[in-house]
Amino acid sequence: MIVEEIPLLLxxxxxxxxxxxxxxxxxxxxxxxxxxxxxxxxxxxxxYSRIVASDHPAHGLLPDADTxxxxxxxxxxxxxxxxxxxxDEGGGNASRLLWTLEAMGHGHYSLLNGGxxxxxxxxxxxxxxxxxPATADFTAVPGTDTxxxxxxxxxRLGEPDFALWDARSWNEYSGISRFSRHxxxxxxxxxxxxxxxxxxxxxxxxxxxxxxxxxxxxxGLEQDKEIVVYxxxxxxxxxxxxxxxxxxxxxxxxxxxxxxxxxxxxxTPKAMP
Numbered sequence: 001m002i003v004e005e006i007p008l009l010l011x012x013x014x015x016x017x018x019x020x021x022x023x024x025x026x027x028x029x030x031x032x033x034x035x036x037x038x039x040x041x042x043x044x045x046x047x048y049s050r051i052v053a054s055d056h057p058a059h060g061l062l063p064d065a066d067t068x069x070x071x072x073x074x075x076x077x078x079x080x081x082x083x084x085x086x087x088d089e090g091g092g093n094a095s096r097l098l099w100t101l102e103a104m105g106h107g108h109y110s111l112l113n114g115g116x117x118x119x120x121x122x123x124x125x126x127x128x129x130x131x132x133p134a135t136a137d138f139t140a141v142p143g144t145d146t147x148x149x150x151x152x153x154x155x156r157l158g159e160p161d162f163a164l165w166d167a168r169s170w171n172e173y174s175g176i177s178r179f180s181r182h183x184x185x186x187x188x189x190x191x192x193x194x195x196x197x198x199x200x201x202x203x204x205x206x207x208x209x210x211x212x213x214x215x216x217x218x219x220g221l222e223q224d225k226e227i228v229v230y231x232x233x234x235x236x237x238x239x240x241x242x243x244x245x246x247x248x249x250x251x252x253x254x255x256x257x258x259x260x261x262x263x264x265x266x267x268t269p270k271a272m273p
Contacts, residue, residue: 006082009206009246010110012119015040015084025081025134029093030116038126040086040119044075044133048093051100052233057180058261060233062147065140068104072140076133079106086112086119090204092194095238099254102245105141111242118203148228148253150261150268156226157188157269163221164189165229165244167237168259174273179232180263184270186230190219194236197243206243213247226251230258 006018018024019042028035028043035045050071053061063071077083083101085094091111098109112119120126156162166173166189173191175183185191192215199207206212221227227244229237234256244252255262262268 006084006108006110008110009113010084011113012122012124015112015119016124018084023081025075025077025083027075027077027083027085027094027097028116029085029087029097031088034088034116036128038120038128039116041125041127041129042131043086043127044131046071046075046097048096048235051097052256057264058257060235060256060258060260062100062103062256065104065142068100069138069140072101072104072106072138073136074133076136077101077106077138078136079139081108081136083109084112085109086115088116090195090198091115091206091239091242092235095242096235099146099234099238099241103143103146103254104138105143106138111246114203114205118205121203145251146253148230148255150265152253153186153228153255154268156228157186161225163225163227165219165221165227165237165240166191167194167229167231167240169193172232172259180259182263182266182270184263184272185259186262187269187271189230189271190221192216192219192221192240194231194239197239206246209247212243216244216247223247223249226253228253228255230255230262232259234258 026043028039028045053063085097087093171177173185229240231237241254
């Protein structure tokens, strides 16, 4: 299988057949203690903290391009690499890496469906051996259509071809739970908890495509709209972004900082149910 044929959402048995392929880089975003106990053979560990930045009280921000280029190069990721990312918590960490790659102009990547849960629970070989990353030189080419900012969202609010997906819990969306100075959500946003896209009966894989499409359409998140996803720090909503990409949405953006930025500002509009 050549790189161009590797699907965006990759099943464990598919990855099993690709291990060792030239140009393939498997990135493990599990906890370091988990990685030390078991991981996919040849996978390189990446601490989630290396792909996010903070400017208190805003967290989950996008690091600058030079910093990310150094991090990706250190992992053995070059501009021609195909990256397969996985984690052990439903896909948030892994999807954040893939969104970051897209934001840096790198479009060759896949998410392992079900992550380590599916891989290990379904009998695929695991390893404790540490694999040194290959030598690589990643050049970042930041794009303009993957990242949403406060100004961009405010400019688009209320337009008929624009929608917002709040991937937090209902309690956060409704203001019952507060993790920023102000409660609530961005005006016009609809709520779909990121946990609702996972299938707990299939090792945390994504739910079936048709079920996901039906739910998104019920919420007004149609494919012909531009969708901005957010949560508290664009961790949970990175999985929401990946779901949209997987389903073929052409116009979707992630909002780094998310409610930790929006909800801590006195100048942004807020809504309650």
